[in-house]
């Protein structure tokens with residue numbers, strides 16, 4: 001089977017606006033587990049309580065004005081990360097810093113301000129839109145509640161917001177069910193933009209849409225990001241869309257970030273064996289960029305039993321003794337690339353390696 005050429009071009013050279021400036025959003029050691037309900041028998045036997053390890057020591061910087069893609073197989077913790085960042089879900093430990101403030105400690109008015117600055121946009125805006133409110137009412141409410149415009153300016157601002165997302169002014173009079181999936185996604189984006197956010201977090205924004213509509217919504221996001229200088233976290237499992245939209249990409253595996261790199265570098269010279277396997281398995285990537293790597297073998301381990309050391313070692317073609325005992329830290333490999341893999345760090349002397357259990 002020949003690879004289908006990608007109709008969606010990759011984003012140009014990866015030059016996020018201010019590569020050296022302090023990051024807008026900075027995540028360190030972020031960890032989140034979900035305890036699993038224990039059966040009576042297990043409790044009676046004194047079995048330790050099991051927990052899903054959804055995020056483990058996640059480390060990530062998002063630069064102001066960039067689009068950072070987050071990819072990884074289903075269940076690797078992408079949505080948990082997004083929800084934790086917008087405080088929809090508490091973390092077990094770790095820190096999130098936004099423009100210098102400690103996000104996990106925010107309360108009251110400061111938390112409300114954060115909720116306005118960082119907007120999450122969802123896969124299915126239908127579930128979060130009141131079916132009885134017209135789009136105009138939804139937008140007017142957002143503008144009024146947050147006192148973003150004096151009353152006499154609100155109608156013009158509603159039209160402006162609709163225009164920004166490519167909807168006609170008449171859309172204001174319609175109810176959510178009168179729109180197609182792609183249009184509803186535009187309404188969701190308009191509602192988020194009404195609050196004049198600095199940062200958008202899009203979790204599988206277009207995954208439920210037809211491919212042709214996906215491209216339109218993604219292009220809208222691209223245009224808005226550039227025009228409004230938004231910082232965007234684009235969470236998706238479709239590598240082509242991520243490549244098209246992102247300045248940089250973070251790859252997650254079983255709750256950990258295993259590689260972060262400029263989009264260009266990640267797709268042309270992936271460093272982590274998991275990234276290499278993910279790209280090899282992706283349909284429709286530019287065939288000249290695809291490497292002669294085998295796709296990933298074996299099953300994704302259960303997040304209840306994350307392998308010791310490097311979580312990917314059970315599926316890694318290059319795993320050696322050290323990978324079983326020592327977790328690789330995320331380290332800078334080159335300027336634009338951070339990797340968590342022992343293959344990229346100086347190996348331990350042979351004696352130490354074999355002496356380990």
Ligand SMILES: Nc1ncnc2c1ncn2[C@@H]1O[C@H](COP(=O)(O)OP(=O)(O)O)[C@@H](O)[C@H]1O
Pocket residue numbers: 034052053054072073074075076077078079080081303
């Ligand atoms: N509310 C929850 N309760 C229990 N387990 C959860 C919950 N949310 C997510 N998980 C588990 O956490 C892991 C990560 O899930 P998620 O963040 O949704 O991954 P992704 O978005 O990458 O598919 C999965 O094993 C999932 O089953």
Ligand SMILES: [Mg+2]
Pocket residue numbers: 078079080204
């Ligand atoms: Mg998800």
